[in-house]
Amino acid sequence: xxxxxxxxxxxxxxxxxxxxxxxxxxxxxxLPIFFFxxxxxxxQLYVTSGEIKKGIKKLDGFRSExxxxxxxxxxxxxxxxxxxxxxxxxxIDYFTIMPVEMxxxxxxxxxxxxxxxxxxxxxxxxxxxxxxMSDIELSKVQTLLExxxxxxxIYKIINHMYLTAKxxxxxxxxxxxxxxxxxxxxxxxxxxxxxxxxxxxxPVGDGIGPMVVGKMMLENQKxxxxxxxxxxxxxxxxxxxxxxxxxxxxxxxxxPADGLxxxxxxNKIDAIIMIDAALKMEGEDSATVARGFGxxxxxxxTEKFQIEAIATSKNIPVFSIVVKQSVKEAITLMTKEIADTxxxxxxxxxxxxxxxxxxxxxxxxxxxxxTGGVP
Amino acid sequence: xxxxxxxxxxxxxxKCSKCGTEVKRKYSDGDVLFSxxxxxxxxxxxxxxxxxxxxxxxx
Numbered sequence: 001x002x003x004x005x006x007x008x009x010x011x012x013x014x015x016x017x018x019x020x021x022x023x024x025x026x027x028x029x030x031l032p033i034f035f036f037x038x039x040x041x042x043x044q045l046y047v048t049s050g051e052i053k054k055g056i057k058k059l060d061g062f063r064s065e066x067x068x069x070x071x072x073x074x075x076x077x078x079x080x081x082x083x084x085x086x087x088x089x090x091x092i093d094y095f096t097i098m099p100v101e102m103x104x105x106x107x108x109x110x111x112x113x114x115x116x117x118x119x120x121x122x123x124x125x126x127x128x129x130x131x132x133m134s135d136i137e138l139s140k141v142q143t144l145l146e147x148x149x150x151x152x153x154i155y156k157i158i159n160h161m162y163l164t165a166k167x168x169x170x171x172x173x174x175x176x177x178x179x180x181x182x183x184x185x186x187x188x189x190x191x192x193x194x195x196x197x198x199x200x201x202x203p204v205g206d207g208i209g210p211m212v213v214g215k216m217m218l219e220n221q222k223x224x225x226x227x228x229x230x231x232x233x234x235x236x237x238x239x240x241x242x243x244x245x246x247x248x249x250x251x252x253x254x255x256p257a258d259g260l261x262x263x264x265x266x267n268k269i270d271a272i273i274m275i276d277a278a279l280k281m282e283g284e285d286s287a288t289v290a291r292g293f294g295x296x297x298x299x300x301x302t303e304k305f306q307i308e309a310i311a312t313s314k315n316i317p318v319f320s321i322v323v324k325q326s327v328k329e330a331i332t333l334m335t336k337e338i339a340d341t342x343x344x345x346x347x348x349x350x351x352x353x354x355x356x357x358x359x360x361x362x363x364x365x366x367x368x369x370x371t372g373g374v375p
Numbered sequence: 376x377x378x379x380x381x382x383x384x385x386x387x388x389x390k391c392s393k394c395g396t397e398v399k400r401k402y403s404d405g406d407v408l409f410s411x412x413x414x415x416x417x418x419x420x421x422x423x424x425x426x427x428x429x430x431x432x433x434x
Contacts, residue, residue, distance in 0.1 A: 200404065201407070202385070202402070202427055203408060203427055203428075211408065214408065214409060215409065218409055248408075249407050249408070332383075332429070333383060333385065333427075333428065333429035334426075334427065334428045334429065335428060335429060335430075335431075336386075336426075336428045336429070336430055338428070339388075339426040339427070339428040340426075342426070373407060373408060373427060374408050375407055375408060375409055375410070
């Protein structure tokens, strides 16, 4: 005997909800509603978890791949004294505790001190892997270590957020994770793809600023103005130019603010022009050149603060030229479109000098960015 | 339906500082921007590495 004839529904009866409606059909309608009211969030948690799990698996792959690549690179190219695996594993797990922000007075100096201490410490310990390591190799290993360390940290944070949400069966906690995951994956994939580029010492998209200034430096004597930072004194149509960029072709961004401070303390400067890569907005074309005002420099903000403070105290206008690009383009091999903008940027720098200064004045031009592959 | 695989080809552009002749070739290890690399085939000038870049192709 069958209770319901599934092949012969009476639709009038089904939708009418009249007195003679089959009570069993009413239950079939009502039960799912209750079920989804009480368990809907949990079902959504399971569906979303699947997506996030896939992302975390990928991130786990990236971090182990970047670590293995670094160990292989050190073993293959630098002939270390001992097996570097244990040391590298320790370096990768290093953390930085930022200073307390309750009293923000003097916070920039504190942040700068902590970040520079970390850099100095890492440099010395990377050097201990292989005492004959050249400065260029050292900067390469330091950058690779930075990438491996960042990928490790990203994996740990995302995994922690996921496991906590899962443990508590807490769907609202997993929502922000689901929202930020595409951005995190984009950045992590870019970092993973940057590894072979830094290993080969090729220029990255972020190197467009140093590339333009580096070309202007050719045929002139370079001097060291600050740690890992070069200066060339040159002339252009009766103006004195101070060209500043990080030392290449090692992978470093140098300390342009320290360089500027030294130049300004010894010379009267009438304008500062900064050339850098900038993140493009979605929908904007890559390799678009744009001009503006203010210090064009990324990072944690300490260099920018220092440059702004110097410019303000001496009343020097700061102009900037940026080349727009995506996160991936900025840290992977320079694209043809970005490389092709170099001449245009150089032309715009010359135009900016003519428009904003007169003969006899002095201008500092800073090429901001990673100098990997850019001497 | 299936995602196309993307590959990046690495190129080096050499430019003669005297006559401006440009040569595009495959990147080789050790290439560094602005370094002098070979003699120009059109004049007696020196070729200098002007650009190093990647071009992405979909397979």
